[in-house]
Amino acid sequence: MDALSERTRQRLKSGLLILSFFVIWEVACIVFKVSEIILPRPTVVMGALVQFFPGIRPHLMQTLYTTLVGFGLGVAIGVLIGAVIGVSRVAYDTAYPLLVGFSSIPKVAVVPIFVLWFGAGTTPAILTSMVICIFPIVVNVATGLATTEPELEDVLKALGAKKFDILWNVSLPRAMPYFFASLKVAITLAFVGTVLSETVASNRGIGNLMMIASSNFNVPLVFAGLFLLAGLGVALYVIFSLIERRVAGWAMRKQDFAMG
């Protein structure tokens, strides 16, 4: 019981700290008379969010849809590549330099190429978010699969285990924590990719909305877009954390796992 209240208290503390961040922002804007064109106060941003919400909604759905599709594709492809790289030495040596090189390319640079191929709109946005989130997934899945204790491998091979037995019983479950860690990074990156592409080449989505709002000097609306993106990112992050807890809880704080 004591431990529980301890945790609740800690959560309360961090909640208060986050809240105070916004309060300081608000107060600082008022005290230093910061213009709304430069930095709107949080309350003003929230006001704009509520006021324009009917107009924002379709953009929000568009961005969410694009991101989730891009993320889903990215995960599928990332897991596939990661599995191949993690299992085969040759594939690792071949694909790794390519991947590193590819991931070093700023993604802004690939958007025009996608637009060239597929035209402006949803497709380049999906592709950008996919491309941007593949790398962390590949690296984590590959690492997770490749780190099997040599002794355990010997024990299993001595039993006559085939490669698949080891993969299924040991490597895959062991890779789960790595996989989820990468999902949490990837989902936030997927948003970056979507918004990037929407900003450059789309007439829908939060990125596009923010572009238009800023050219109209509607700065509170720009910030409302930012808030929404941050909120979506946090929400999806939390969802994956919860799934992670269920599937790979053994790798996390052990007491929590024992209780849940």
Added chain:
Amino acid sequence: MMAAKPAAFAPPAPLLTSPERVRPLISLEKAGVTFGRGANAVEALTPTVLDIEKGDFIALVGPSGCGKSTILRLVANLIRATTGHVFVGGREVGAERVGIGMAFQNPTMLPWLRIRDNIMLPLKIVEPFRSEFRAKRKGEFRDRAEALLEVVGLKGFGDKFPWQLSGGMLQRANLCRALIHDPALLLLDEPFGALDQFTREELWAILQKLWMDRRPTVLLVTHDLREAAFLATRVCVMSARPGRIVADDIVPFARPRTLDMTFEPDFVALTQRLRALIVDARTGKV
């Protein structure tokens, strides 16, 4: 108890050179191992001859890096001999399926499985258990795991996760995992190396009992000479790298051996002899 009959000698074991001996379960015929090639080549094991009878308990001792683990890995068919041959069950290693259980110093329990499921892992892999695993997982196999857990003193811990157990308890579980499929051959690489003296001695007694009940052929690598003399029917001493077997002693004490026996003069004399051999081997005198 054992103090009553101090030098209790077992009937003399058959000499290795005896002509009418049965075909050994394991035999290394000038098996040597070299890792790497050219300038990087490391000879881990000079061509070695070693015969192990079925049901024997062999302890391999020797200076660090002399190739003890290499011999184990050869017998388990995890590596191939660079020269010579390894026979298991009369045929070239790997040709015949021999049930092998293996345990290392590192217990390597899977952290996401309960101890019972960890122990049952070999049953998921080895035939004939493998094809029946789904059907018997909750019944016969589970009972089997529970029975083993009880023998090693872990009754009631089957539901725990590995991180809820101490190092000594994990090593007990490790023994269970190595034995669950009733292997004909048990390969142990310093299984008790990381444990405190008391736990270790307790596990010696458990391992002895398991061996006497089931009579697998055991190949135990150890640095502890008391352990070797307590458990083994034969102790093989190896020279420094590149290793070869420089002494092959039969341990005559009657079973079940007790800890008290390890303080008797005969036993102490044996461990000291082994010690001297290894010291010589280290300094390259042999």
